[in-house]
Amino acid sequence: MAINKLVIVGIGLIGGSLAAALKKAGACREVIGVARRQVTCDDAVKLGVVDRAYLSIGEVAAELGEGDVVFISVPTLTVEAILKQCQQCLDSAVTITDGASVKGSVLTAAKNAYGELPSQLVLGHPIAGSEKSGVTAANPDLYRDHRIIITPTEETGRDHLQRVTQMWESVDAEVLVMPVAEHDDVLAATSHLPHAIAYSLVDTLAHDAENENIFRYAAGGFRDFTRIASSDPTMWHDIMLANRDSVLKSLDLFTDNLTRMRSAIESGDSEYLLGVFTRAKAARDHFTKMLAKQAYTAPVQDGKTMQENEITYRVSPGGQVNGQIRVPGDKSISHRSIMLGSLAEGVTEVEGFLEGEDALATLQAFRDMGVVIEGPDQGQVRIHGVGLNGLQAPPGPLYVGNSGTSMRLLAGLLAGQSFDTELTGDESLSKRPMNRVANPLREMGAEIETGENGRPPVKIKGGQALKAIDYDMPMASAQVKSCVLLAGMYADGVTKVTEPAPTRDHTERMLNGFGYEVKREGAMAELTSGGSLKASKIEVPADISSATFFMVAAAIAPGSDVTLTHVGINPTRDGVINILRAMGADITLDNQREVGGEPVADIRIRYASLKGIEIPEDQVPLAIDEFPALFVAASCAEGETVLTGAEELRVKESDRIQVMADGLQKLGVKAEPTPDGIVIQGKGSEAGVFGGGEVESHGDHRIAMSFTIAALRGTAEIKINNCANVATSFPTFVDLATGAGITLKVESA
Numbered sequence: 213m214a215i216n217k218l219v220i221v222g223i224g225l226i227g228g229s230l231a232a233a234l235k236k237a238g239a240c241r242e243v244i245g246v247a248r249r250q251v252t253c254d255d256a257v258k259l260g261v262v263d264r265a266y267l268s269i270g271e272v273a274a275e276l277g278e279g280d281v282v283f284i285s286v287p288t289l290t291v292e293a294i295l296k297q298c299q300q301c302l303d304s305a306v307t308i309t310d311g312a313s314v315k316g317s318v319l320t321a322a323k324n325a326y327g328e329l330p331s332q333l334v335l336g337h338p339i340a341g342s343e344k345s346g347v348t349a350a351n352p353d354l355y356r357d358h359r360i361i362i363t364p365t366e367e368t369g370r371d372h373l374q375r376v377t378q379m380w381e382s383v384d385a386e387v388l389v390m391p392v393a394e395h396d397d398v399l400a401a402t403s404h405l406p407h408a409i410a411y412s413l414v415d416t417l418a419h420d421a422e423n424e425n426i427f428r429y430a431a432g433g434f435r436d437f438t439r440i441a442s443s444d445p446t447m448w449h450d451i452m453l454a455n456r457d458s459v460l461k462s463l464d465l466f467t468d469n470l471t472r473m474r475s476a477i478e479s480g481d482s483e484y485l486l487g488v489f490t491r492a493k494a495a496r497d498h499f500t501k502m503l504a505k506q507a508y509t510a511p512v513q514d515g516k517t518m519q520e521n522e523i524t525y526r527v528s529p530g531g532q533v534n535g536q537i538r539v540p541g542d543k544s545i546s547h548r549s550i551m552l553g554s555l556a557e558g559v560t561e562v563e564g565f566l567e568g569e570d571a572l573a574t575l576q577a578f579r580d581m582g583v584v585i586e587g588p589d590q591g592q593v594r595i596h597g598v599g600l601n602g603l604q605a606p607p608g609p610l611y612v613g614n615s616g617t618s619m620r621l622l623a624g625l626l627a628g629q630s631f632d633t634e635l636t637g638d639e640s641l642s643k644r645p646m647n648r649v650a651n652p653l654r655e656m657g658a659e660i661e662t663g664e665n666g667r668p669p670v671k672i673k674g675g676q677a678l679k680a681i682d683y684d685m686p687m688a689s690a691q692v693k694s695c696v697l698l699a700g701m702y703a704d705g706v707t708k709v710t711e712p713a714p715t716r717d718h719t720e721r722m723l724n725g726f727g728y729e730v731k732r733e734g735a736m737a738e739l740t741s742g743g744s745l746k747a748s749k750i751e752v753p754a755d756i757s758s759a760t761f762f763m764v765a766a767a768i769a770p771g772s773d774v775t776l777t778h779v780g781i782n783p784t785r786d787g788v789i790n791i792l793r794a795m796g797a798d799i800t801l802d803n804q805r806e807v808g809g810e811p812v813a814d815i816r817i818r819y820a821s822l823k824g825i826e827i828p829e830d831q832v833p834l835a836i837d838e839f840p841a842l843f844v845a846a847s848c849a850e851g852e853t854v855l856t857g858a859e860e861l862r863v864k865e866s867d868r869i870q871v872m873a874d875g876l877q878k879l880g881v882k883a884e885p886t887p888d889g890i891v892i893q894g895k896g897s898e899a900g901v902f903g904g905g906e907v908e909s910h911g912d913h914r915i916a917m918s919f920t921i922a923a924l925r926g927t928a929e930i931k932i933n934n935c936a937n938v939a940t941s942f943p944t945f946v947d948l949a950t951g952a953g954i955t956l957k958v959e960s961a
């Protein structure tokens with residue numbers, strides 16, 4: 213039993229529901245009610261909510277002692293009178309707690325009643341109200357999975373705190389602890405302000421001469437928005453006055469915003485209106501997901517993400533893949549479309565945008581910097597560009613989740629802005645190296661601070677004059693190249709970047725497409741500052757990195773025949789085609805054409821037996837994201853496959869060499885990691901290449917998808933842990949894989 217006797221003072225929805233819940237849970241010996249009116253006492257006993265009831269706490273005080281709890285759930289401004297009675301008649305061993313929506317005023321009330329804060333008092337607030345009120349609305353399940361905020365002070369006794377915590381936990385509520393002032397500010401914004409607005413809106417309309425008509429036709433929106441205006445008026449009267457300062461702060465913010473909206477409507481400022489509506493929709497959609505516990509990224513503390521929603525794949529062995537598949541839009545091009553579209557003059561329209569978490573992180577970052585972006589809606593995005601110097605300071609750190617591309621490319625752009633920024637990411641991104649971009653930017657005159665060992669967060673000081681540099685990249689990285697070129701638009705002079713091997717050139721192509729000239733001379737790309745970007749239309753081809761999983765699936769599973777449509781085959785991205793062909797894969801490219809400056813084709817791939825090869829090092833940067841899947845192909849090939857010159861794989865979302873080697877070994881494949889690659893002994897035509905088992909993806913999307921397709925040549929089920937991040941690059945993977953013939957179950961915890 214969490215408690216002995218529970219005395220509920222004020223048997224309404226909140227108190228009555230606690231009584232009913234504790235009784236149902238068998239967590240207290242007896243429930244005694246105290247109410248101002250005899251009829252409430254009678255009702256509460258009749259409904260079985262309490263065992264007995266009295267008109268004042270004085271009538272039961274004498275029988276209470278240690279282990280008993282008094283729960284005060286009267287309107288906020290009445291709490292002081294009750295506490296004064298408690299002070300007069302209650303033993304100091306009795307625990308007192310409350311359910312008022314404002315905590316600062318209860319603190320003052322307690323000081324007024326007791327002179328100082330008594331250790332027996334534990335202030336609390338169940339976030340579980342409803343527009344219903346009164347004992348008849350009491351509901352034993354009201355608190356299940358709801359949050360209870362407890363605001364202990366230095367004076368609060370440990371035993372009392374523990375007893376109240378246990379009481380709430382025994383009715384399946386989640387207890388959170390918060391300082392009093394923070395509680396009152398947060399609740400003013402999230403609860404008190406919406407109630408004030410709902411009451412005011414209904415009252416405004418109710419005064420209208422035409423109100424009969426208004427209410428007759430006011431269905432959907434009005435009903436949803438004003439439900440809470442049916443709440444208990446006394447309770448809300450008290451809350452507004454008790455939390456005066458915090459409520460006024462929130463109301464002022466809101467009033468300003470509303471006034472600005474009024475003038476925007478008056479002056480026909482569609483940019484402003486679209487800005488408010490698109491930002492609010494994005495925020496509300498995100499919030500809805502959070503409420504449904506679906507959000508896998510949500511910054512909570514220190515830039516770290518909330519524990520990811522655990523997602524596990526269970527893939528059945530065997531099968532083949534067939535059909536025509538259109539995988540989602542290219543991630544690299546989607547990122548760049550938002551960046552350049554935002555900095556262009558005019559409205560850029562994007563088709564085929566990847567609605568994966570990485571590209572959405574970039575989109576959100578630009579919204580945070582004041583860019584109006586409509587969509588995405590089925591791959592369509594409209595970006596109202598603000599020009600190269602039109603970004604505004606974001607309200608806080610820019611959180612880019614799992615996305616290295618967002619962080620590194622943004623770093624270049626942000627180095628050229630007049631305001632300070634900070635870039636943060638999730639747990640995986642927080643381990644990835646950022647000095648590769650910070651160093652050249654520092655050479656250009658940027659002031660940049662990174663976390664320990666050059667890891668995120670990346671803090672960028674605004675207002676620095678940048679100068680052009682001639683940069684010899686130490687590694688083949690399109691992210692570093694793009695970062696320096698983007699910063700170059702803001703630097704004085706001609707910025708040149710030379711790469712040790714060709715890397716994806718989407719930035720150069722798209723800059724040219726937006727009318728900002730990038731010249732290419734051998735391994736060097738250069739641009740001159742002082743140009744501008746003109747809005748453009750962008751059609752994003754399907755992502756060859758996502759298509760890869762189906763290419764490899766078809767290449768390893770006998771009987772397979774798959775056509776991947778509209779795939780980007782940019783020569784700086786086509787390493788996977790070249791490598792698979794060298795291994796003996798049967799690949800044909802049809803319908804080759806150019807779309808918005810990028811070559812695309814339909815890729816048909818049919819099963820053919822594969823042989824192991826030494827992967828040519830010049831192909832490595834051209835297939836950099838495709839190696840996890842290629843290692844699966846190598847395991848199914850006849851003979852040895854050797855990869856060298858691929859140390860970059862160690863600093864992706866996971867150490868892709870080690871993590872793949874671990875998983876492959878676990879499934880019975882000989883895979884030896886080397887410092888810059890891997891050696892895999894393929895099993896060739898053996899029916900079962902992979903034994904069953906459990907592998908870890910380490911939250912790396914490409915590892916998760918690679919082991920999924922491996923099951924096509926498995927002998928037993930493969931279980932893959934930590935797959936939520938597949939949504940970063942390929943949100944429709946499970947549907948497309950299942951549709952193509954892979955038997956896959958998704959479990960979420």
Ligand SMILES: O=C(O)C1=C[C@@H](OP(=O)(O)O)[C@@H](O)[C@H](O)C1
Nearest residue numbers: 544617688689690691692836837
């Ligand atoms: O520029 C880009 O869009 C990308 C470049 C590559 O990274 P590196 O530049 O680190 O090789 C790649 O792995 C990443 O998925 C996307």
Ligand SMILES: C=C(OP(=O)(O)O)C(=O)O
Nearest residue numbers: 614615616617837864865
């Ligand atoms: C490495 C990848 O992406 P990023 O660097 O953007 O996180 C990837 O998608 O495989």
